[in-house]
Amino acid sequence: MCTPKFRVAICGGGIGGLCLAVALSRHAHVQVDVYEGAGRFKEIGAGVMIWARTWRILELLGLASHFAKVTDTPPDPAVAPGFDYRRSDRPDGFEWNFIAMPCKLVDGCIRFHRAHFLDVFVDQLPAGIAQFGKRLVSYEKREGGEIGLAFADGTSAVCDLLVGCDGIKSVVRAQMLRTKAAEDVQPSLLELIEPRWTGTIAYRGLIPSTDLPSVDGVTHRTLGSPMMYCGEDKHIVAYSISQGHVVNFVAFASEPEKEDTEYGAEWVTDCTKDEVLECFANWEPEAKQLLERVDNPTKWGIHHLQPLPFFVAGRVVLMGDAAHGMSPHLGAGAGQAIEDAYVLASVLAAATPSSLDAALEAYQQTRLPVANHVLRASYESGKMYEFNSPFAEEYSTLGPAIKRQWAFLTESTPEGEAEKAVGILRSQQGQ
Structure with missing residues (x-):
C-alpha cells in the first residue's frame, strides 16, 4: 500500500513547473495539480x-529520448562544441577565446526551440492535472495545515503544499516575503520582492538559416558553432535551433550607470531593425550579417532578482525564476529550474504528510546556495563579455575567468544533489 496522499499545487506551467509535475505524477502518494494563468501552456x-x-536529469526522468527528437544538437560524446568568442565592435574583428564545455557525459550545449522544449513536458503530463485560466491572487494558511488558494477568476482550491513556479514576477514570492517581513520584523525583505533591471536590454529575433549567405563557399559561423560576439558594453549571442533551420539571435546592449533604475512597465516591446543596426554600428561584417537579417525583432529589459535568504516559508516553496530569476548570460535559467524540480521531486517522493516540513528544508539546504551562486555568476558573466569586469580587456586572464563561471556544471552531479537532499530528510527523521 502507498503512503497517504498529500496534495501539491504547482502555480505556473513553465519549464520548471511542468518538469516538477511530470516527475511527481509518477508517485501514487502525491496528488498533483498545475494551475496556469494563461489559456494554454506557452513559452515566450x-x-x-x-x-x-x-x-543527465532528463535521462534520469526517462525523457531524454523525447528531447533528442526536438534538438538539432543531440548529445554526442565525440564532439565538444562550446562558445567561440570574437572581438567584434570594430570592422576588423578577431577571435580571442574558445570555451569547450567541460562535461563528463554530454559535451557542449544542447539547443532547442523553447516552445518545442516545453511541448515535451506537456506531452508527458497525465490528463486531468492541468487547469488553465487560474492566475493566483493570494494564498492563506488554514487550520489543520491546509493552504487555501484564491484565483483571479473567483475560484479557489486547497493543497497541503504550494509550489510557486510563477516566474520572476512571482505572486507567491511577493506574499511570502511580505508575510515574513511582518512576522519577523525584517523590513529589508521587502526590498527583495521586485526584480531589478540590470541596465541591459536585449534585441531578440530568429533568422532562417537560408537567409545567411555563404562567403567563398563557407557557411556563416553560427550554423556550425554557438557564437559570442563581444564589444564594449555590448555583445551578441547566436546559435542554431530547430534542426539547424533557424538561428536564434540575441544582441545585448548595456548602460551600466542605469543598473537598478526603473525600466518601465513593459519589459518586452517590438522595435525596428533600424534601431538594432544603429545600436551596433561599426561592428564587424560577420556580426552585421546577423543584424541585417533579423526581421521583426523584439526588445527586452533584462531583469534579475537579488539572492533570496530562503526559498521556503511554512509549506510554501519557491523554485525556478520565482526563486532565483537570473540574467541569461550562462544559459542556465532553464537548467536551474529543472534541477530545482528534480531535487524537490526526489525529496517529496521520499516524504509523507508528516515529514513535508523536513522535505522542504532538505530541498532548501540543497538548492538555495547553488542557485544563488549561479544567479550571481550569470550577472558577472554578462559584465565579462562586455569588458566591464575587473579583468577588463586582459584576454589572457579574462578567458580563463569566463570558463571558471561554468564550474558549477561539474562540481557535483544531479544524482549526488538529490541523494544529498534525501539524506538530509532522512537524518531529520532519525533514519
Missing part, C-alpha cells in the same frame, strides 16, 4: 540551451 522567447548536467 525562441531559443533555450541546456548543458550536460541538465541532460
